[in-house]
Amino acid sequence: MNAPCRIVGVGPGDPELLTLRALQVLSESRTILHAGPRDDVGFAIEIIAEHLRPDHAVRGMALAMRRGPDDGSVGYDRVVTALIEESRRGRPSAFLTEGDPMLFGTGSYVVERLKALAPDVPLEVVPGIPAMSAAAARLGWPLAQKEEILTICPATYHHDQVGEILDRGGSSCWLKAAGVLGRLISELQARDRLEHAALVERLGRPDERIFLDLRDAVSRELSYFSLVLVRS
Ligand SMILES: C[S@@+](CC[C@H](N)C(=O)[O-])C[C@H]1O[C@@H](n2cnc3c(N)ncnc32)[C@H](O)[C@@H]1O
Missing domain, CATH: 3.40.1010.10 (Tetrapyrrole methylase, N-terminal domain)
Structure with a gap:
């Protein structure tokens, strides 16, 4: 059998x-x-x-x-x-x-x-707990409430749409974020929303890092296991 x-x-x-x-x-x-x-x-x-x-x-x-x-x-x-x-x-x-x-x-x-x-x-x-949910829990940032739309974006495939996605409103979660960090920072700054974002790397592992200011992360070597959460 x-x-x-x-x-x-x-x-x-x-x-x-x-x-x-x-x-x-x-x-x-x-x-x-x-x-x-x-x-x-x-x-x-x-x-x-x-x-x-x-x-x-x-x-x-x-x-x-x-x-x-x-x-x-x-x-x-x-x-x-x-x-x-x-x-x-x-x-x-x-x-x-x-x-x-x-x-x-x-x-x-x-x-x-x-x-x-x-x-x-x-x-x-x-099923398992998604990294995005664990990141929201760690930061104490709701992913979505009431009428809000939550966007989950595999960032490396949407480099040119970062601003457009941010403009949809609601929270967004950017997976595979390391490669688009510079772009995310400039698009968030242009919308005065940089302090709405945080990067979590290797969340839950012994070498976990959390950056509450994305500018502190941009010059670092970041793991593939990094995501950015942008709260609404
Ligand atoms: C292919 S996706 C897989 C997502 C996964 N299946 C989930 O449910 O979270 C891989 C991306 O998830 C994110 N990721 C997964 N584990 C993570 C962790 N422990 N810390 C931060 N980001 C993580 C990173 O953005 C990474 O590039």
Whole structure:
């Protein structure tokens, strides 16, 4: 019988923000796959490190975080092939995604391919706390209230639309923010809203940094795991 395959959101970085379901699934899994460059190195595997057992087979799938023109599909297919193999051998498996799998997560691509290629494999998606929600909680800034619209922007793809997006109003969350920080600062300054923004980097990890003035972050080397929140 095919074993279950789970796509698991492990939350933004703090192991205490893992869900009970994520922990249950990890304890039932025999094989754990993640996007990191090595079996024991990667953002997601480090979040769950304290829950690993010697009998867990852990595999880093070396998926690039900054996508090239191939949109990462080769890497996703490697993950899907491995998950199908595990399932058909009767071994329950989990593929980890930081934050929530269905919100700009690697897990979402894996889910789509797995459903298309192997409908016989029992699949479960375990939601996780998105980094954006954890950032809002840490800053004490509501993401959206009443009639407000919340915009979530994968910033690297919308460099030229930063001003236009800010002008829509409401709060905005800028993922993959490091590459557009200069542009964000100048567009926010032009609207007198610079103090409405903060950058959080590697939130929940031991080396977390929070910049309440974006100008303090702009000359720093920033991790890919950085986001900017702009409150309304
Ligand atoms: C591909 S998106 C994945 C989003 C994720 N699935 C979620 O639910 O939060 C990656 C982006 O999420 C943001 N991110 C994820 N984890 C983060 C963290 N711990 N601290 C700051 N930003 C984070 C960064 O902007 C990063 O570039």
